[in-house]
Amino acid sequence: MEGLKATPLQAHHEGLKALMAPFGGWLMPIQYEGILAEHRWCREKAALFDICHMGEFRYRGDIQAGGLEDVFTFSVKGIPVGRSRYGFLLNASGGVIDDLIVFRLAEDEVMIVVNAATAPNDFKVISSRLKNPALLVDISAQTGKLDLQGPLSREVLVEHLGGDLGALPFFKFIRTRVLGADAIVSRTGYTGELGYEIFLPSGKTAELWELLLKDPRVAPAGLGARDLLRLEMGYSLYGNDIDEETSPLAAGLTGFVNLDKEFIGKDALLREREKGPEKVKIAFRVDSRRSPRHYYEILQQGTPVGMVTSGAFSPMLSCGIGMGYVKPEAAALGTRLTIKHERVEMEAQVVELPFYTGGSLRA
């Protein structure tokens, strides 16, 4: 556990007897009461996640002239102030260096939210693509982040933080005061439920955590539940489902790539589109309660066709679900597959995403 970074809530997690484990260079809570109970709480009430490990960068300057416009697969200057957008930072061969969200704070100011493990490299790559790298500042250390997710999250936050939040639409955010400090509250999340991400000074994180946990509608949830929640929605996990070897085209994430603008990796994507991808992402549902897992083999009529990148037991569907990459000929909806690892074998079928459609996400 040495050399791992700790969030401002370390002592709180230990007080709650959380199971802690390394994640992306950080010591993070995997579960408190239990993964399934926390998952259910998020789908039914409001779950609170410590997400302080994620990285935040701030850029202040001209977006077009400063070079930021060409860094990501989407247009930054096309994001209206007060809105955020999901997309990718690619390498020259079209592989995903990271998936991230850009928040348009002002005409000439954005916040970039990236994954924990990739943050140091992201910062280097983004800086290297700017005309004036000094305009990009890593604000991760001074920024705390708590996510409140679940159908009751709106009423809880309105009650504790004020009425401005009530009307906030999906993927919009407001700059507001939380516990007397400047904060950003965003209607985003990665669970499939109505939810909010709250960015505030890291010194205020513990106070907000304690305030929200006093509410009986709120319970803490760890990264274990978060992984099940995002998988039920079919959201990709960086390092599992997408990485530097995988393009957004293969990952079925073309909706977050704007080929009408310039960005590094675009030429590779155009070539790949021309040729057709060698592997494509699929979602599949297992016929039993068995869990497919990362690195399990995928076979079609006895022939290996690919590999599982994410898999788990779905508490909402009561069966195994997973995502993986297969040869394009095995990717059609309804295709029957076998998922295999050592002695474990399960039958599955290619299905559409999301697996779970009953969430309150757009409520």
Add this chain to the structure above:
Amino acid sequence: MAKFFTKEHEWVEMDGAQAIVGISEHAAHELGDITFVELPKIGKSVKQFDTLAGIESVKAASDIYAPVSGKVVQVNDKLEDAPELVNQGAESEGWICRLEGVDASELAALLDAAAYAKYLEGL
């Protein structure tokens, strides 16, 4: 009759000529939420310490080994729809199966409850 344990965290308890088999409370706690139990087929014969069944939790998939040799004569089919019974009582209602034709002398290769408790302390 007392329970005996393997170092792989199975338990066995003789009930007349039959042996009842399960995983220990410790193992169930370590696995976390159990989501699937692969019950052995009735009629299957196993040798001591061979793979008997499988168990999956949200976190991991594991094999269950036979604490003693024998033939499977009954399985706890409640676990098909409610594998969480193993979390609720791994050494009671969460039992896995019953074996017949058991040689009780094999129990000597296992740990009794006190020795198992001591073994867990050393892990």
